[in-house]
Amino acid sequence: MPLKVRKNHSPKPPPSCPLTECMGIIGGAWTVNVIWSLRAGPRRFSELRVDIPPVSPKVLTARLRELEARGVVTREVKPTSPPSVEYALTDLGAELVPAIEAIVEVGHKLKGAPDALVANG
Amino acid sequence: MPLKVRKNHSPKPPPSCPLTECMGIIGGAWTVNVIWSLRAGPRRFSELRVDIPPVSPKVLTARLRELEARGVVTREVKPTSPPSVEYALTDLGAELVPAIEAIVEVGHKLKGAPDALVANG
DNA sequence: TATTCAGGTTTCCGCCTGGTAACCTGGGGT
DNA sequence: ACCCCAGGTTACCAGGCGGAAACCTGAATA
Numbered sequence: 001m002p003l004k005v006r007k008n009h010s011p012k013p014p015p016s017c018p019l020t021e022c023m024g025i026i027g028g029a030w031t032v033n034v035i036w037s038l039r040a041g042p043r044r045f046s047e048l049r050v051d052i053p054p055v056s057p058k059v060l061t062a063r064l065r066e067l068e069a070r071g072v073v074t075r076e077v078k079p080t081s082p083p084s085v086e087y088a089l090t091d092l093g094a095e096l097v098p099a100i101e102a103i104v105e106v107g108h109k110l111k112g113a114p115d116a117l118v119a120n121g
Numbered sequence: 122m123p124l125k126v127r128k129n130h131s132p133k134p135p136p137s138c139p140l141t142e143c144m145g146i147i148g149g150a151w152t153v154n155v156i157w158s159l160r161a162g163p164r165r166f167s168e169l170r171v172d173i174p175p176v177s178p179k180v181l182t183a184r185l186r187e188l189e190a191r192g193v194v195t196r197e198v199k200p201t202s203p204p205s206v207e208y209a210l211t212d213l214g215a216e217l218v219p220a221i222e223a224i225v226e227v228g229h230k231l232k233g234a235p236d237a238l239v240a241n242g
Numbered sequence: 243t244a245t246t247c248a249g250g251t252t253t254c255c256g257c258c259t260g261g262t263a264a265c266c267t268g269g270g271g272t
Numbered sequence: 273a274c275c276c277c278a279g280g281t282t283a284c285c286a287g288g289c290g291g292a293a294a295c296c297t298g299a300a301t302a
Contacts, residue, residue, distance in 0.1 A: 017154075017228075018225050018228025018229045018231070019153055019154060019157060019221065019224060019225050019228055020154065020228075021228045021231060022224045022225065022227050022228030022231060023153055023224065023228075025231070026224070027148050028259085028260095029259075029260060032140055032144055033138075033140060033141065036140060044278085044279090045278070045279055045280075046277095046278065046279075054261095056260075056261060056262075056263095057279080057280065057281085058260080058261080058262090058280090058281080058282085059259090059260060059261080060280095061279085061280060061281080062259095062260090069232075070231055070232055071230075071231070071232055072227075077279095080278095081268090081269055081270065081277095081278095082268075082269065082270085082276090082277050082278045082279080083268090083269090083278070083279080084278065084279085085278080085279065085280090092227060092230055092231075095223060095226060095227050095230075096223065096224070096227055098219075098220075098223055099219075099220045099221075099222075099223030099224050099227070100140065100220075101220075102216060102217065102219050102220030102223070103140060103143045103144065103147070103217070103220050104139050104140045104143065105216060106143050106193075106213060106216050106217055106220070107138075107139025107140055107141075107142050107143030107144075108139045109192075109213055109216075110139070110142060110143060110146070110191050110192070110213075111190075111191060111192050149289085149290095150289075150290060165248085165249090166248070166249055166250075167247090167248065167249075175291095177290075177291060177292075177293095178249080178250065178251085179250090179251080179252085179290080179291080179292090180289090180290060180291080181250095182249085182250060182251080183289095183290090198249095201248095202247095202248095202298085202299050202300060203246090203247050203248045203249080203297095203298075203299065203300080204248070204249080204298090204299090205248065205249085206248080206249065206250090243302100244301100244302085245300100245301080245302080246299105246300085246301080246302100247298105247299095247300090247301105248297100248298105248299105249296100249297095250295105250296085250297090251294100251295080251296075251297105252293100252294085252295075252296095253292105253293090253294085253295100254291105254292090254293095254294105255290105255291090255292095256289105256290095256291090257288105257289090257290090257291100258287105258288095258289090258290100259286105259287095259288090259289095260285105260286095260287100260288105261284105261285090261286090262283105262284085262285090263282100263283095263284090264281100264282085264283085264284105265280105265281080265282075265283100266279100266280085266281075266282095267278100267279095267280090267281105268277105268278105269276105269277095270275105270276090270277095271274105271275090271276085271277105272273105272274090272275095
């Protein structure tokens with residue numbers, strides 16, 4: 001038996017790099033899509049699910065909670081029946097929108113074929 | 122025995138979303154750091170390793186190959202001895218720099234504590 | 243002959259991430 | 273009495289993704 005050492009041994013080397021730190025957030029699956037979806041105004045949980053069909057409720061919840069904890073989005077429960085929950089970008093979150101716009105822009109121009117590797121002399 | 126189905130079954134559902142597609146690239150570990158490191162001019166493999174100490178050669182190679190295949194960086198072998206290899210951003214790659222700048226900007230302002238989650242009623 | 247140096251490649255292995263599916267809560271409608 | 277809806281939560285599970293370490297090539301240098 002090889003003795004598994006838990007990796008939570010020390011509190012973790014600080015990223016100390018704002019780039020790495022921020023990528024730790026927006027790097028999660030569907031995170032940028034959520035922010036993108038919120039750029040035009042507040043949106044409810046189930047609306048986000050429609051905007052981003054492949055996201056599962058589990059992951060969507062996880063992303064929204066992370067973004068809320070980091071101050072990127074707000075969460076507001078409306079006392080309707082059934083209660084609905086609105087998510088919106090904070091000012092901080094709004095700062096990410098131009099970044100994501102640039103990413104989308106590049107996305108449009110990307111060559112889609114990783115197979116192009118083999119074809120070039 | 123539960124019958125493992127290979128996932129390469131069909132050529133893959135097209136991302137069809139430029140955002141998701143582009144995140145597929147820059148989402149890889151250290152990718153943004155590489156682009157960030159190249160923003161001020163061309164850089165050799167071992168210089169990048171110095172710029173980004175925690176990156177392993179395996180991963181650095183993988184990232185550079187991907188970025189090259191997608192037209193984000195160029196790779197040029199200089200016939201010195203030993204031969205050195207210079208990587209540089211393409212025009213397309215340069216488009217990502219402002220995006221990454223915005224990400225860095227947000228990174229500076231992020232609250233660092235995910236543990237803040239538990240403390241709230 | 244051995245070493246160094248650049249720029250990788252290869253193998254192995256563990257973790258974390260994300261997908262799937264089932265379940266939950268509470269009020270309102272019929 | 274029952275179901276539905278919103279907005280989740282939970283348990284389980286696979287595999288991809290990245291870290292670590294060892295190895296490789298060819299020319300120049302000691």
